[in-house]
Amino acid sequence: MRPELNDLLDTARVVALPLATRFRGIEEREALLFEGPNGWSEFSPFVEYGDAESATWLRAAIEFAFGDLPTPLRSSIPVNATVPSVHVDRVAGILKRFDGCRTAKVKVAERGQGLAEDVARVRAVRELLGPEARIRIDANGGWNIDEAERAIHALAEYDLEYVEQPCASVGELVEIRRRTKYMGVPIAADESVRKAADPILVARAGAADILVLKAQPLGGIRRSLDIIEEAGLPVVVSSALDTSVGLSMGAWLASVIPELEYDCGLGTASLLSADVTDAPMQASGGSIDVRRVTPTPRMLDGYAASASRRQWWLERVSRCYEVLAEADASPATM
């Protein structure tokens, strides 16, 4: 099912989209988009990622443009609001961007900040959304076990749906899950799935109650479905801070999962201050639609990356293509 490299390069467009709010240390999101027989797809590993890891993202992008995709089981996906690790005064403005979302994910454990800032941010979200809202937090592995225990204890009074990646390693997740069980706050794994050599290990180790799945870093929709089946845990499909084209891949994945218990982290188009389409995949009434996204030419032109960044991405996609070709030619596939 792998197309020729030129099939990707011929339609490739590279964009640099400004973010409305600084997120995971970046203020601009770069992405390479290309078109296949299924429609447009996105290749957007973060710029610091190496080729071996990025090749998995390319596998996903190729599948979405050229592959045989499972048929959607639902036409819209409930999503959460995503609150970056901003000062408490900015929380209300951010929540307003997510129309109708009953769930919010709040980033915590930001380097250079302390527990007091996290508590203030989570408290503000609870006050603004009310007692019925679901609030989850994401520490991106930023706490050690003792810090995580203290923080979860302090934040539990705001009624947490789950804590995403409180600590970095699978071993630490096992331990923090054991220590906090009495508080009734489930543990979700994100980096321990998408950046692990074995994405199932965290489930087998009993280190998480929920898996966060992202289509691009896991190598696509069918590979993600295999992980879900093997892991046997409930999942949350989340974005990789993609453009609306990448979000359409995430929505497709969410649409083919037999049981979707949790709202998905696919509302992140609202964190961009510009997108590649004038019909962005933003939450409306708390959900996004399952559909293909065709970029608007005017926006591809308006947000085109500089010539040197475009060249960088074309070289990157070419190298990753070679990594995939080599992996598929040898018996041990990636």
Ligand SMILES: O=C(O)CCC(=O)C1=CC=C[C@@H](O)[C@@H]1C(=O)O
């Ligand atoms: O899950 C969400 O609400 C939005 C997506 C999101 O939080 C992330 C997207 C991309 C990179 C990550 O740092 C981050 C995450 O850790 O889940």
Ligand SMILES: [Mg+2]
């Ligand atoms: Mg996460």
